[in-house]
Amino acid sequence: MPFDLSLSYPQWQGSGRHENLPRGAEAVSEICSRFAPLARVPPAHGDADDELLHGIHRWPAIFTQFRNAQGILVSSGARRVLTAGGDCAVDVAVIDYLQGVHPDLRVIWIDAHLDANTPETSPSGNFHGMPVSAILGRAPGPMRPYLGMPLEPTRFRYVGIQVGDDGDWELQRELDLQQLDPQATIDGPVHIHFDLDALDPREFPYVAYPDGKLRIDDAIALVRRIAREADLVGFTVTEFAPADEDEARAGSRVIERLCEAAAAPPSQVD
Template sequence: MPLSDDTADIAHGVLRWEAIFAQFRSAQEILARSGARRVLTAGGDCAVDVAVIDYLSGLHPGLQVIWIDAHLDANTPETSPSGNFHGMPVSAILGRAPEPMRPFLGAPIDPARFRYFGIRVGDDGDWALQRELGLKRLDPQESIRGPVHIHFDLDVLDPREFPYLAYTDGGLGVEDAIALVGRIAREADVVGLTVTEFAPSDEEAAAAGSEVIARLYEAATRA
């Protein structure tokens, strides 16, 4: 995606930096006031998870992150071709956040406690960070234990089954996705679930897509 013509709105390598940083700090304040030990986040793009994962990591030592997404989201401000922060959250939680954001974040997630699932699409910078940090894909049979946060970008789903998307790069079947989330919940302690990138075109699409989102939530919590 090309860089915006509005280059005046770019700072620290991030498009619309002031708004992004303000939203990040606001989310941190809301989470801190809540005192919650488990967090459900619904809506927004993938960048909403930076504050959530940082918060949960501070509460749950050894937190594991399962990033279910068609995209790697691992660009840095230096490598992103667009400057869009929604393409940088993985690098941010792994210690490569924009410089002014770093003092407000706790210890980075250990790459050994991070797993991708469903990834298909990335820029050169995404793949470079994956190789540098040795970021692995989740083996469908891999056993998962301890506290886990599940990041679920709906664009990982096959658009023929779930067309309510802005990006249609995924190929994961809905039933397979629900089964995966359910398995993680049965084996591990799911302390966070974030569902992002819902883009229905009308009320009918919103209702149909919401049924799938509800099933993902049920799979994550009924264990």
């Protein structure tokens, strides 16, 4: 289904290896702008080495962008959102908003990492390792008053996970977070979080954490199948970290294919 808003959300402060994320976020924004009108979350400044606050590095910049993104989303009235990240934590605001619009929202989290640490369990203090816990009700304390109801764990599925800290696996076991059954029918309103580090780095090396094993063609086929079977109301691309403009152009070709699969109307998805 076509999207009615593209959200440029270039936050890099949640990542521990953030040097190339601004270049990647701008490239993804350019692609997303071809599919729906583009709105930009203003970038916030945050020292790469600043101290922990509430257990999170660069918290003031992260929280400022979170609130600005919420304001843009609410004022847009969008029902289908295509998001250009940035680090993985940009999806906290997006998923919270979409669940307010679609109360029975399902989330498919395509990522090499579980992203289920909390400020208390994270060994790094980097917020891009915490968005899954945040949307499931374990957000940092100052963020909780600005979030709606947590997503129910039964409406969450992982794809492609390979790596996690002890805290990630502990929450996964506690909430019984499941991986997507390849044979399962996918229905209802669905949001896909797509961290590009889920892809096999032999095919897509333009990431800071090259831990994935998912083949590009398989990933595109999965997105296309979800768009065919379900009501795809959200698609977020994160963690594109090209080292130079040549890498940005090469990676953008893959990202464009992913967005085309997500945005195609049903008659073009079959």
